[in-house]
Amino acid sequence: MNIEERLRDASLTWEGYRLSKGLMRNTPFFSPDQIQAYQLEQLRLVLDACYRYVPYYQKLFWEHGFDPHRVRTLDDVKRLPILTKETVRAKLSDFCSMKELRAAIRLRTSGTTGTPLSVYTSAGQWAVEQGAIWRHWGWAGYRFRDRMAIVRSYSPKAGEPLWKLDRLRNWLYFSPYHLSEAQCRTYLDVMAQWKPKYLRGYPSSLYLLARVAKNEKRRLPGLRAAFTASETLLPHYRAEIEEAFGIKVFDHYGQAEITAMLHECEAHEGLHVLSDYGFVEFLPSDQTGLYRMIATNLQNTAMPLLRYDTGDLVELADKPCSCGRMFPLVRRVVGRSDQLLLHRDGFPIPSINLYTYFAKQDDVVRFQIIQSSREDVEVRIAPRAGVDPEKVAENVRQEMRLRFGGEVNVVPTQEFEQSGEGKCLPILQKARMDT
Ligand SMILES: [Zn+2]
Incomplete structure (x- = not known):
């Protein structure tokens, strides 16, 4: 500007x-x-x-x-x-x-x-x-100038710090592109010192921070x-x-x-x-x-x-x-109706149905479903630490096969596709309804 x-x-x-x-x-x-x-x-x-x-x-x-x-x-x-x-x-x-x-x-x-x-x-x-x-x-x-930690709207260039302060508004921005467990710990340390009253961000970003905070019993006093x-x-x-x-x-x-x-x-x-x-x-x-x-x-x-x-x-x-x-x-x-997933026979599978399934899977920390065509579905999952990734993937694979009506490629990974703004959507629908 x-x-x-x-x-x-x-x-x-x-x-x-x-x-x-x-x-x-x-x-x-x-x-x-x-x-x-x-x-x-x-x-x-x-x-x-x-x-x-x-x-x-x-x-x-x-x-x-x-x-x-x-x-x-x-x-x-x-x-x-x-x-x-x-x-x-x-x-x-x-x-x-x-x-x-x-x-x-x-x-x-x-x-x-x-x-x-x-x-x-x-x-x-x-x-x-x-x-x-x-x-x-x-x-x-919230009142104007209350401290707010924001995990969005900031994408640092190479060499720039991963967080920056907007002094006028009292907002501390954190990059949503760097949410590995180790980085979440650092973010939580910085936040614990700075003491924000409010937290703002993409649901997936705050969720990742919250998981680390919960597992390690870290609190943010005053939040x-x-x-x-x-x-x-x-x-x-x-x-x-x-x-x-x-x-x-x-x-x-x-x-x-x-x-x-x-x-x-x-x-x-x-x-x-x-x-x-x-x-x-x-x-x-x-x-x-x-x-x-x-x-x-x-x-x-x-x-x-x-x-x-x-x-x-x-x-x-x-x-x-x-x-x-x-x-x-x-x-x-x-959920966005244009994110509806397609069964191999062409009918839509409501996304809420899959959200409910994944919400119940304690061994899956995160998931992302990428559908490129009716036959081409990739499900990325981040398994919980300490469990056998292949075993978790096989369970998910069996379930997805039933829901999609055919083979589904289930991949255990820590890599998820982010959009240009750093959002990480649970469903990426790339197939058209009529394909
Ligand atoms: Zn109300």
């Missing part, structure tokens, strides 16, 4: 902080009617921007005889078709507002599939984005909570982190396309769908009891996405959260 960008970033971060202490502190407690009225007002602004400045929507509205100025309820937007990830990727520039060409902020993501994607956000959306995150941290008691994001928080990851450090995990769900955001509160009964961030529809999916999340962002006039299929499935909670916030509650995000 150059100086101008840094200043703008700082000013929008400040704007977001103010929002989190003002309007956004109150919106979770709005009545359903108030929330709907707020969402409708925001939706109208976004629709108006689509109508005036966004080529894709000008054409779509015309084709569907959709007049954005006659929208009376949130449900009216359901007359428009669901938007897919493929369409956004193929027609990216058509989704950008002609008015905000210069002012928009460009975000780049490596994407879980490894295909980079550029997304543009308006300044207003970026402030809300920051505000939502400040608010979430506030639910865990209050952990924030996870960007990967599926597997149930046994959560259990290990909470047990090792004697704290609670606050999970965050968001996506690169910035259409929906979900946050776990201090009641830990699920994740709240942030109604002041996006308008989210839940549509029944093919998998019993699970719903697709279709989302419309309520601020982003620079690159509006209406009824965007997030590709993620959720299980809805059967009662409201006991915290009193009115934002809808989801029991869990089950």
Whole structure:
């Protein structure tokens, strides 16, 4: 970032902080009617921007005889078709507002599939984005400049130290690319000295740290909570982190396309769908009891996405959260539906099914499933120290053969594929549904 960008970033971060202490502190407690009225007002602004400045929507509205100025309820937007990830990727520039060409902020993501994607956000959306995150941290008691150890967003170049301090915010970053057991010990030593109040990172990174901490009975005195994001928080990851450090995990769900955001509160009964961030529809999916999340962002006039299929499935909670916030509650995000694995006969195998299996395998510390085609499945496992790796692999092999309907290559290893940002996803689906 150059100086101008840094200043703008700082000013929008400040704007977001103010929002989190003002309007956004109150919106979770709005009545359903108030929330709907707020969402409708925001939706109208976004629709108006689509109508005036966004080529894709000008054409779509015309084709569907959709007049954005006659929208009376949130449900009216359901007359428009669901938007897919493929369409956004193929027609990216058509989704950008002609008015905000210069002012928009460009975000780049490596994407879980490894295909980079550029997304543009308006300044207003970026402030809300920051505000939502400040608010979430506030639910865990975080205050500005509380010490936070962050195991993500830092990839040191050769010769650079593996951790670095952001003095302004009081954040100590650690590289997520160097999480061998020995390095975890060093990280824990540094943290024990520095005494962070909060821990933040990818679920897989914090899990690796937690394992070492638990096995060696190391504690981080003064630690209050952990924030996870960007990967599926597997149930046994959560259990290990909470047990090792004697704290609670606050999970965050968001996506690169910035259409929906979900946050776990201090009641830990699920994740709240942030109604002041996006308008989210839940549509029944093919998998019993699970719903697709279709989302419309309520601020982003620079690159509006209406009824965007997030590709993620959720299980809805059967009662409201006991915290009193009115934002809808989801029991869990089950995992990206585009990470579904394929059986040799072509039908999808729900990932949750495999997560449950691996959660019960005490001899497997970590796993990663890489599917390149229906017939080509590689399962990498890191066996627990002291067990016979081949024996563990053979057990897993037998089980995987049953689940995938054919031979599966099970490899005991300590090497796992990481994405460009250092995430380590448990499932890498490289095959297409129709192959
Ligand atoms: Zn709650």
